[in-house]
Amino acid sequence: MSAADQTNAGRQATAALGAKEAATPAKVPAIELKGISKAFGTVQANKDIAIRVMPGAIHGIIGENGAGKSTLMSILYGFYKADKGEIWIKGKRTQIPDSQAAISAGIGMVFQHFKLVQNFTVLENIILGAEEGALLRPSLAKARKELKRLADEYELNVDPDEKIEELSVGHQQRVEILKALYRQADILILDEPTGVLTPDEADHLFRILDFLRKEGKTIILITHKLREIMEITDTVSVMRRGEMTATVKTSETSPEQLAELMVGRKVLLNVTKTKANPGDTVLEIEDLRVRDEDKVERLKGINLTIRAGEILGIAGVAGNGQSELLEVLGGFANGTGTIRVNGQDLDLTGKHSDGQSRRARGIAHVPEDRHHLGLILDFMAWENMIFGYHSDPAYQKNPLLMDNAGIIAHTASAMERFDVRPPIPTLPAKSFSGGNQQKIVLAREIERDPVLLLVGQPTRGVDIGAIEFIHKRIVELRDQGAAILLVSVELDEIFALSDRIAVMFDGQIMGERLPEDTNEKELGLMMAGVAT
Amino acid sequence: MDFATIIELLDSAVRLGTPLLLACLAGLFSERAGIFDIGLEGKMLMAAFFSAAVAAVTGSAWLGLLAGIGGAMSLTLVHGLASITFRGNQLISGVAVNFLASGFTVLIAQSWFQQGGRTPQLSGNARFEPITLPGADAVKDVPVIGQIYDNLLSGHTILVYVAFAMVPLTWWVLFRTRFGLRLRAVGENPESVDTAGVSVIRLRYTAVAITGVLSGLAGTYLATGLAAGFVKEMTAGRGYIALAALIFAKWRPVPALGATMLFGLLEAISNRYPNIDLGVVNLPIQFMQAVPYILTVVILAGFIGKAIPPRAGGQPYVKER
Amino acid sequence: EPAIIYDLGGKFDKSFNEAAFHGAKRWADETGGKYKELEMQSEAQREQALRKLAESGANPIVMTGFAFGDTLNQVAPDYPDTKFAIIDMVVDQPNVESVVFKEEQGSYLVGLMAGMASKTGTVGFVGGMDIPLIRKFACGYVQGVKAANPDAKVIQNMTGTTPAAWNDPVKGGEIAKAQISQGADVIYAAAGGTGIGVLQAAADGNILSIGVDSNQNYLHPGKVLTSMLKRVDTAVYNIFKEGTDIKPGIKVMGLGDDGVGVALDDNNKALVTPEMLKAVDQAKADIISGKVQVHDYMSDDSCPVK
């Protein structure tokens, strides 16, 4: 009896169970976790977590970045090993030392970062680890048939012979779901599945989830988006800093309550700012186009202007060209078209299209990803404080040597001003928490009085106190007359900060709105590419 | 150049290309599984020594073969421990393996045989003798075909035929079996294998074990087939040429055959014609010797089709930072 | 305490260096004396090795191989109280004895035998590193072959251009195989350790081979026609025996003083016909008497025959 057969039997058993139990109120939880703890080095990712998930339900898990959601699910799926705790599946204490055990127990997982082999076909990815025998041919034939059935049943169409690298992100996700279904999973975990999807694709996904729920499958859905939680889940658990703060019925809660549970206090998303007082045009972008390494066009003719003393917010689902826009402006991607700053053209290719030249033109950049772009985690705070500006004459002792002592002193005072804790310039960047790391980047970029500030996801993974602080500094800079381009996937943040909002979809600007004249619904449609 | 000379050159190319082919396929299994292996040279050398030593003592080439595989395997274990279990730097481990073999073989050879790091000469059953294919004598005088059959195809040691058989076998295992699918997957994205419920560690150890067997065959052929005994540093860079061939073949088995035979032919030509006068230029022997390396650099530079290694190659599989 | 340094081929190359080792060993066995010995690992170590021995008080110090020439020329003046001897090279220093051999004479004799033993009329020569010294072997050999059979063809190959050419049996074997396929049925290997591969390939290919420096007939009994003896062993033995009394200057060893010769023993008894023996003895006498002049390649860097 193969592993697949076993789970098949298991599936039928639980399906029957689920059907019977639907009538009786005293159900055995599909999943019960008790006292799960997990540390990565000194980071306590999960602390004594308990959770129960009922069969045939969609159970949501929310929490800020780094709250420990993915870690918890990876433990359930046998990808990580818990330091402590018990896992009970369908009322039975179950050891899950590896993913094989999880699969046997009927668990399937779609990871936040897909686990697909890029240069394999869909079919090969599906059968990997679930082959029928030592030879591939029968497995492939069987999988092809099964795939067709699943595709028809769940509207999950993908070409079985296409290579993964040729597929869109949405289709790759379908492959991941198919993988789980092919393995007869009756407990399906989805880790932030909609982060990479357009609202349309997300709707499709939810239809499928609904369908699976009706079939009696259990679904765990991790998301940041309260709207989705309210829309589809039956119950919801909230995590904060590695702990499970609450589990509630969705029908008995509200987004406000969830938000409060998530961050630990009342959320204040309104920034107090005066009306903008725009001056001369600072940034003009005309017909900007960018191709990536695979020659795919990622920006398809962008036109934008920003004036001094104005914040332009770019809304959009991640992956629609916002990153490329920041990269071209920041000088680390090549493009074609025209970009003018204060009337002067920027080079879009060649050796004057780098970060150094941009900084020389008064363009500062708080990048989207502070770990990979904005900071060198192994460098000390003072070394990070001059990152990108290290050739500035102010930091040189003489033509040969840098003025390290001077830089350390400068860093210490900047850390005070930006309330970086602890204010120790010789600590490596990786020893600071996310919010404090972001403040270091911000201090470096803002204190240079830029003509144009590029900001990407300024408060991603940052706690609420720091968010307020960061927002305040951005508005202050605007009031001093800088032009600011803000990219954020958080619509709340876009509404709170922007003086004008542009929506990006598929490498194009779908349209511009004033925040006071629009609402989330309209922007959502534009972000999906269905409205302009 | 007459036909007989061409046959003779090709024959020599087969002999000289065989250790490269075996080592190249050895490297293929390891690197396809995501473990870079610049230690092929060392594994071959170790196998060459142990096969020759045991064959010399026991008088049996087959026992020598076992010992050769064992010798290569011991270094494979070191490399596997370093790159799989301890998640160390695979390149550094490869360098260490090469030095280890280079020193260890001489040290042990001197201690066992007191012949300045050689083994005694092998003769008789202690060597793999050439095999005459059936009917080779009969067709010997048939023009062209007969000559090819008798001179080129027949008359090699068993290990040569094994090496050639390994090419389709490797292809089949890699692309037609479950093991091959998983092996390729673990070299591209180990997480995909792990989350599919398959042990990354076991797969990778299996892959490097196959590398051990094949590089063991390579070294054994060198010492007991091509030569008749071990002398120090007798691999003379062949492990690196095999590595070059692997890149040249873009990690695929059938092109690996082509690449290694090409490099074998280059060696055969430079043995026979130290200086090649092309009229315009006179290619010195040193140039001929450098050609495999130069070709590899050209391939690496991507001027003739780009060589893209397995995506997870060289990186230890680390789940938790 | 005398000392000896072997060249890169190593003490056990079954050939040149091994001959030197046998000389030293014979001296030790006979006198019960002790000596120091050193094997070179790389070109760059020569000077250290030499100085090391000189510093340690060894005297005399023998080195095998022309490659020591330049280094010795530098080092010898620094140790005026130490006596040095070098084989195969002339070093003009007041405390150095240089021993050279008339290899062309011995090679002539084995060439003569090869010419007579060959049935195909084609014989081969595999040299080690391509240097005048080895060409001297080749030239003597060709002269001998032609003396036996003026129509004979001699295929000549050198193994390489660096000292690695002395120690590459695989390559030696491949070259021999190529010569066999070209019709050679006797191959003379003057290539140090590389020659082992040549002799092996010849034995595998069922043809005859000729060894060099040491008596290599025993390597493949019945398959090695003979060996061109170059009495490095005698040279070393003599130097060790004379000790610090060795005479600086050049010492030439040829047929006349048994410095070179051909090896005859049980292993090749069946191969050497009485006619061959006669011809060899005759040629030997003629060379010693001066009736036959064997051309020395190194005298004018050219060979009159091909």
Place this chain on the structure above:
Amino acid sequence: MEKTPKWIDVGLIPLLNLLIAFVISGIVVLLIGENPVQAIKVMIDGALGSPYGWGYTLFYATNFIFTGLAVAVAYHASQFNIGGEGQATLGGLGVALVCLAFPWPHWSIALLAAMIGGALFGAAWAAIPAYLQAKRGSHIVITTIMFNFIGASLLNYMLVNVLRPRGSMDPATARFPKSTYLPTFHDMPLIGQFFGKSVPANISFFIAVLACFLVWGLIWRTRLGYAIRAFGRSESAARYAGISPVKIVMAAMLISGALAGLMAINNVMGTGHRLVLNSVEGAGFIGIAVALMGRNHPFGVFLAALLFGFLYQGGGELALETTIPRELITVIQALVILFTGAFDNMLRAPIESFFVARANAKKEA
């Protein structure tokens, strides 16, 4: 985040790894039927027991400082330069060409010119792999390996066909003019009286020490060093900052190649006084071990180079005084690379988790 104390990272762990390497080497010596205690005694005596021994130990150490620095500089830019061997080989060619080109009036002038020659040739040999890595993404480890072999062939050709004096049988250049001979320790004031005439350690040693200081300054005190380190730690962040990957890879590799090439002033110009085949004798590879041991810090490189200088000289004595072949040092060298490099996590992981556990416990308390 708590971290393991620095002395553990750069002191204790490397020392423990070294200890393991030596213990295993001792076992190997036992296995071949020799006495390890005797062996280590011979090595210490031969390498450190006399000015003669020191003269050789420091001579070898000089080579290893240069190649160790070469590996370290490249490493800071996250480039694994395994081509030190080839670069040093070509450096030798550069030095030889300079020395032979001109009847230099004084060694000091010749030395300056030879340093330029060696550095230029070494850098040139690193330039192509560096360019291919930077521009075309060709894996630098493989290209530098290939360039080691190509370099060996090139030198072989030059020595056999071009530079060999007429009538000479050696594949070697002619003797350099006497005026290019560098002062050895014997020729120097103050220390000269301790060292014999035959000691090869020469003024290059002091240049190597100077190079340590310069590399330290370069890496931790200059803009270029800052950019190299930034690039080495995070390529993506370096691009964000406008640090050109091409420029950094080229700069780091050229400096690395130049350092490897500079080694030739010691082994070619300082002693030998002519260029022979394989004058590098594996020093390029030992540079890897030296940089690993020295944690890529010039001071660490200096100490590790001394250690390997000791091993080299001691190993040579071993071959002379005992029946243990010189290859023992190759084994020791391999084990050092293995344990300080590839097996580093073997000790580091448990030791670090011990400190993490302690830190967590402290936090709880």
